[in-house]
Amino acid sequence: MIVKAYDYSSLITDADEEHACHIVKGIIDSGNYFTNSPPYQTKENLFARPEAVWLKYRMTFLTSAFLYLGKEHKVANMQAWSFMTNKQSQPDRDKLWHHHNKHGMKGLSGILYLHVPDITTESGTELAPNGPEGLGKFYMGPNKHTWNIYPSETWHRPGINSSDDYRYIIAVDVGYYE
Secondary structure: OOOOEEOOOOOOOOHHHHHHHHHHHHHOOOOOOOOOHHHOOOOOOOOHHOOHHHHHHHHHHHHHHHHHOOOOOOEEEEEEEEEEEEEOOOOOOOOEOOOOEEEEEEEEEEEEEEEOOOHHHHHHHEEOOOOOOOOOEEEEOOOOEEEEEEOOOOEEEEEEOOOOOOEEEEEEEEEEEO
């Protein structure tokens, strides 16, 4: 399977997710976000923030990435961000297909759903392992307290949020040396 899920329900709590959403909302309210698609995507590296909750997310992400790979690797770089979307702020989804290929560097991507107001299969993330025009597209998540890990070159786009309430996620890219 291209996506592997790592459940941290015994470590990540609802209070952690509420705290992270509150911090992300503060970042967005301060104007420190990108205005292109998807809207309300934080500019700063969340894993570089001082709050203890980000240590928990950073370490569980790295553990998940190493488990995905089957061994520990030297990390070249790691970037974490969040975005919040609701049905009013959701742009044309056909324009949201992307991947995170790091110009020849090996990489993994991860998504953790902090808050999904309208939990359906389509409210997770849509992946297209054979490209946006190819066959085999599928949705992953949204599972609470769970990192979904997949190769960074995999095409994907945000799922559908049909709610007025905001959907919050943490997304991470890590490059590594083999």
